[in-house]
Amino acid sequence: MRLYPLFKKAVIENFRDWKILIMGITFAPFFVVLMYFYFGEATETYRVAIINHDRGATTRDGNMINAGEALISEIEKFSGQDGAIVLKVSREQEMAAAQKRLKNKSVDLIVEITENFSQALLDYKEGERPPPAVVRTFGDPGNPKYIMAAAWSDSLTYQFAVEWSGLQGPLMFEAESLSPLKSLSDFDLYVPGLLGLALMMLMFTAAATLIKEKDKGTIVRLRISNMTTTEWLVSVSLSQVIIGLLSMGMTYLTAVALGYHTTGSLLAMIVVGILSCLAIIAISVMVAAVLRTVFDLMTVGCFPFFILMFFSGGMFPIPTISLFALGERSINVNDILPTTHSITAFGKILNQGAGLSDVVFEMGAIVILTVLYFTIGIWMFTRRHMKAK
Amino acid sequence: MMQTENGKWIIRLDSLRKSYGDLVAVKNLSLDIRRGEIFGFLGPNGAGKTTTISMICGLLKRDSGEIKIDGFSLEEDYGRCKKLMGFCPQDIVVWESLTCLEQLDFTARLYDVPKIVARNRSLELLGILGLEEKKHKLAKTLSGGMKRRLNIALAIVHDPEILILDEPQAGLDPQSRVLVREYIRSLAGEKTVILTTHDMDEADRLAERIGIIDHGELLVLDTSNNLKDQVGEGDILEIKISDGQEEKLERLRQNLPENLHHLDHRHGNLRFAGFNIPDVLSDLLEKFRRLDLKIEDMTIRKKTLEDVFISLTGRRLRK
Numbered sequence: 001m002r003l004y005p006l007f008k009k010a011v012i013e014n015f016r017d018w019k020i021l022i023m024g025i026t027f028a029p030f031f032v033v034l035m036y037f038y039f040g041e042a043t044e045t046y047r048v049a050i051i052n053h054d055r056g057a058t059t060r061d062g063n064m065i066n067a068g069e070a071l072i073s074e075i076e077k078f079s080g081q082d083g084a085i086v087l088k089v090s091r092e093q094e095m096a097a098a099q100k101r102l103k104n105k106s107v108d109l110i111v112e113i114t115e116n117f118s119q120a121l122l123d124y125k126e127g128e129r130p131p132p133a134v135v136r137t138f139g140d141p142g143n144p145k146y147i148m149a150a151a152w153s154d155s156l157t158y159q160f161a162v163e164w165s166g167l168q169g170p171l172m173f174e175a176e177s178l179s180p181l182k183s184l185s186d187f188d189l190y191v192p193g194l195l196g197l198a199l200m201m202l203m204f205t206a207a208a209t210l211i212k213e214k215d216k217g218t219i220v221r222l223r224i225s226n227m228t229t230t231e232w233l234v235s236v237s238l239s240q241v242i243i244g245l246l247s248m249g250m251t252y253l254t255a256v257a258l259g260y261h262t263t264g265s266l267l268a269m270i271v272v273g274i275l276s277c278l279a280i281i282a283i284s285v286m287v288a289a290v291l292r293t294v295f296d297l298m299t300v301g302c303f304p305f306f307i308l309m310f311f312s313g314g315m316f317p318i319p320t321i322s323l324f325a326l327g328e329r330s331i332n333v334n335d336i337l338p339t340t341h342s343i344t345a346f347g348k349i350l351n352q353g354a355g356l357s358d359v360v361f362e363m364g365a366i367v368i369l370t371v372l373y374f375t376i377g378i379w380m381f382t383r384r385h386m387k388a389k
Numbered sequence: 390m391m392q393t394e395n396g397k398w399i400i401r402l403d404s405l406r407k408s409y410g411d412l413v414a415v416k417n418l419s420l421d422i423r424r425g426e427i428f429g430f431l432g433p434n435g436a437g438k439t440t441t442i443s444m445i446c447g448l449l450k451r452d453s454g455e456i457k458i459d460g461f462s463l464e465e466d467y468g469r470c471k472k473l474m475g476f477c478p479q480d481i482v483v484w485e486s487l488t489c490l491e492q493l494d495f496t497a498r499l500y501d502v503p504k505i506v507a508r509n510r511s512l513e514l515l516g517i518l519g520l521e522e523k524k525h526k527l528a529k530t531l532s533g534g535m536k537r538r539l540n541i542a543l544a545i546v547h548d549p550e551i552l553i554l555d556e557p558q559a560g561l562d563p564q565s566r567v568l569v570r571e572y573i574r575s576l577a578g579e580k581t582v583i584l585t586t587h588d589m590d591e592a593d594r595l596a597e598r599i600g601i602i603d604h605g606e607l608l609v610l611d612t613s614n615n616l617k618d619q620v621g622e623g624d625i626l627e628i629k630i631s632d633g634q635e636e637k638l639e640r641l642r643q644n645l646p647e648n649l650h651h652l653d654h655r656h657g658n659l660r661f662a663g664f665n666i667p668d669v670l671s672d673l674l675e676k677f678r679r680l681d682l683k684i685e686d687m688t689i690r691k692k693t694l695e696d697v698f699i700s701l702t703g704r705r706l707r708k
Binding site for chain 2: 218
């Protein structure tokens with residue numbers, strides 16, 4: 001068998017030509033750090049400027065109340081499942097000052113409590129039916145945090161009014177988490193995509209391992225030897241799986257070092273990782289088939305990498321374009337990318353605590369796409385680089 | 390194994406043809422190469438040498454014709470044929486990030502040579518080719534001459550019957566040139582060596598038989614001595630004169646000393662062939678003086694393969 005010498009050579013060369021390797025295995029961990037600094041590990045916080053014009057009211061037994069202050073206190077105390085504050089409150093006296101802060105994006109929402117807020121709630125509680133208490137909110141639709149900040153604020157205000165007035169309205173919100181785990185921060189949500197990114201970087205090391213032989217002319221020696229193309233590609237794949245797992249491991253450990261934790265199955269993560277490595281190597285073989293030099297790979301080769309990176313759904317949500325339905329599942333255009341399924345599987349495992357049996361569909365899809373792309377890749381590569389012309 | 394009336398052939402090319410678009414690189418080339426001989430394949434750059442050996446190695450597809458290696462059709466038994474061959478490309482083709490020993494071991498293993506045999510063979514070759522001290526050095530740290538020697542070692546590490554060397558001495562320093570020449574010479578009888586070169590002297594020194602190719606056609610095929618005899622008997626006298634003296638030259642040609650034959654005249658270079666040239670030299674120079682032909686330079690030398698090439702093509706090989 002010529003697999004072992006081919007495998008050994010591929011490993012030695014990859015580690016000695018360390019520049020591409022370093023780029024490949026540090027790219028995703030670097031992004032993890034970047035995302036951590038951008039989003040932080042905690043629940044997302046929304047900044048709210050509150051202007052309290054409430055004059056308060058006096059109850060029948062002569063007590064002074066200020067429902068506006070009580071509402072602000074409730075908003076300030078509100079926290080997520082992980083105990084982190086959701087709405088960070090700052091007080092403003094004038095609307096002009098609050099709007100200035102909204103424009104320069106130092107707050108996401110303005111809440112104005114009107115003068116008769118306490119009186120209206122008190123009247124309702126004592127059985128009268130005056131005009132309803134008014135709380136105004138202001139925001140910038142161009143700010144993606146505005147809607148969430150308003151939703152939380154409105155919900156808390158409505159709940160507060162119901163409790164204070166003692167009136168049961170026709171509507172009640174009951175929010176329940178479907179996940180048995182902790183609430184997820186934006187950073188948590190990015191980690192599965194970043195694991196996918198770690199594996200996508202394999203495209204460069206795997207394709208470079210192949211295309212370098214063409215670039216340097218050493219492919220001639222391989223072609224005239226007893227080695228078969230399949231033996232070569234299998235040995236290169238094995239060496240690349242090691243690099244892929246190394247890259248994935250470094251990315252995961254970087255996330256863990258920055259506070260990320262999961263109760264998902266590490267075995268499932270590794271199995272999905274290995275399958276995903278093979279899928280990306282299959283794509284690399286196709287990429288290497290159409291290129292001639294390592295320079296081509298580092299320039300033209302970035303295009304398929306960007307397709308994987310941005311259309312697999314790991315970096316940001318992309319619109320779904322359905323192709324057909326498979327049972328209850330809709331098969332979308334980006335499902336032809338194996339990394340779409342990899343990132344979905346990583347998301348289920350890491351953020352929803354799934355095990356291998358929960359990601360059978362994703363693993364099946366990765367395997368089918370790997371076989372398909374390897375078949376096409378080997379055919380293209382053999383035809384382009386290995387056969388006499 | 391193939392037998393012909395002239396002995397044992399290990400490579401037979403029959404009406405080989407290869408073209409690139411309108412350019413016909415090899416035209417109906419037929420050639421037999423004997424088992425155990427060092428065969429020189431000579432021709433200027435672009436003559437079709439590399440194309441021919443690339444077809445023999447199976448790296449290029451031929452348009453038509455047939456190649457047989459040790460009696461097996463290259464097309465039908467490529468797996469068997471390529472085991473018999475070792476190929477040293479014209480360019481230096483080594484794995485820069487592997488050590489000399491690693492890449493020799495690796496190449497041998499690709500030909501299914503057992504690990505221990507591969508290691509011993511690699512060390513032996515490194516010793517023969519003067520690379521023993523560099524065995525643990527990465528190829529990228531070697532000098533150009535050392536890389537060339539490693540290039541040759543990689544072609545033979547699996548102990549093939551046929552060794553095909555494409556311009557193996559191009560770019561070699563004098564020391565490496567001697568080393569490589571001696572090594573190739575030591576293979577005579579054991580291996581069949583096909584040596585492509587445009588260096589006539591090197592081919593003359595090494596090859597038992599020489600085929601001269603130009604514009605994709607085999608012009609002649611014979612031993613070096615027989616080829617040189619085709620030019621004329623004796624040695625060569627070259628005289629450089631200034632241009633524009635055609636009329637005088639014609640008178641000189643009609644009045645040459647006995648045993649001296651005029652071969653050709655190009656760009657002021659006159660070539661004569663003959664025995665005992667020093668004996669007739671004073672007579673010849675007197676004729677030059679009488680005709681008022683100014684001599685710029687003069688050389689007496691043995692005949693070379695370049696003279697054969699010039700006689701066949703009317704031009705110098707290196708041009």
